[in-house]
Amino acid sequence: MSWEVIRQALPLFEKAFIVTLRLSAVSVVLATLLGLVLALLREYRVPVLSQISTVFQELFRNTPLLIQLFFLYYGLPSIGVKWSAETCAIVGMSVLGAAYMCGAFEGGFSGIPRVQNESARALGLSPLQMIRHVTLPQGLTRSVPAVAANVIFMVKETSVFTVIAVPELTNTARDLIGMYYRSDEYLLMLVVAYAIVLIPLSIILTLIERRVRRGTFGDD
C-alpha cells in the first residue's frame, strides 16, 4: 500500500466522484418524478395510461440495468439514435429507478385506509383535490422509507455505468488498475469514495423520514 499512489490518483477520483454524484442526482430526481406519476396513474385507475404504467414497471424492473445500457448505447445507433454515454446512463437509470419508485409510492398509497378516500369523496372533493390533500400527504409520508432505500440502491447501481465507459468512480478505478496494476490502493479509494456518498446520505434520509412523519401526522 503506497500513499504516493493514492495521492497521485486523488484528482482523478475527485473528478469521478463528481460524475457519480451528478448522474446519481439527476437520475434520482427523474426516477422519483416519473415513478410518482406512474403510481398515481395506477392509484386512480386512469384508463389506458394505468395499463401502460404496469407494462412499463414490469418491463424495466425485470431486466438488468446492464442489458438496458447495452441496448441504449450499442443497440439504438443501429436505428439512428446516437446518445452520449452519459445520456444513456441517465435514461437507463431513470427508467429502472422509476419502476422501483413506482412500487415504493404504490406501497405508500395502498397503506391509506379506504375510508380516507371515501370521506374525501363524501366531502365533495374532486380527484385532484383528493390527490393534493389526502393521497399525496399521507401516501408520500408512508412511502419515504421505501423511496429512501431506492435512492441508496440507485446510487450504488451507478457503478454499472462503467460498462459503457462513463468516467464515474468504478470506471476510473478500473482504468487505473488496468494501467498501473495497483489494485489495493485503487479499490480502497473506490470503497471509501462510495462510503463518503452513501453513509451521510443514509443518515440524512433517516432524519428526513422521521421529520416527515412528524410533520404529517403530528407524531412525536
Added chain:
Amino acid sequence: MAEAEIETTAAGEGEPLLSVRHLRKAYGDHEVLKDVSFDVRRGQVLVLLGPSGSGKSTLIRCLNGLETIQGGEIRFKGELVPNNNEKAWRRLRTQIGMVFQSYDLFPNLTVARNIELGPTKVQKRPKAEVDEQMDRLLADVQLSEYKDAYPRELSGGQKQRIAIVRALAMNPELMLFDEVTASLDPEMVREVLELMLRLARRHMTMIVVTHEMEFARRVADTVMFLENGVILERQSGDEFFTHPATDRARNFLESMSPVGAE
C-alpha cells in the same frame, strides 16, 4: 349551535327530500339490494335496522354515490341523479353529509383544517365565515380546545364528534350515519349518540344505520327493517319496537335485547 344553524323547512310538506325507487345493487351474481323503494321527508329521522349482511350499510352508501348501482333511481330534492355519475354525485355531496364507522378524519390535518377543507375548497366559501361557523360548532360539542390538535391526539368519541362537525360545516340538508359508534369503546358511545339525538331534535334530516337499539328507539321517526336486501318492514319507530309486524323483526329485536332481560 344556534337553532337557525340547520335550515330545515316544516317537516312533511311537499315533495320528499330523498326518494329511492326500485334500487338494485349486486356484486357480480350476488344481489345485495333487491328492488328497494322508500322516501325520506325533510326533518325525518329514518333508522335502518337489520342483521349484519342485510344490506343496510350498502344502502346508505348508495345514497351519496359511494356504491355503483345496477338499477333503479334516486331523486334528491326531486331531481333525478343520473346513475353512477360521479360528477353529479360530487355536486350533491356538498348537501349530503356522511359519517363513517371509523378513521374518517384526515390524520395529516389538524381538527381545524379537517373541518375547513370541504367548505373552503369545495364550496369555496370565505375562510373567515367558515371559521366563525367552525368555532360555534366546536363550542357546541365542547371540543374548542382541540382546534389545533391532530386526530391522533383525540379519543375515538372525540374523533367521531369532530367528524360529525366536519360534515355539519358544509350545511348539509341530509346526514347519513353509517354505524358511527360501532368501533368505539363502550364509554365513548354515549357522547356521540347524544350529539346525534340533539341534531334530530333540531330537525336535521337523518338516515342512521345503527346497532344501538335504545338509541334507535329514541331517535327514530321511522324504522326500516332490512333482511337479505329487502325491506321487510317500514313503520314508525314506536310501532316497530312495540309491535313488530314480522317474525323476522321480532326475532331480531329479541336477539338484540339486553342479556338476561325478560
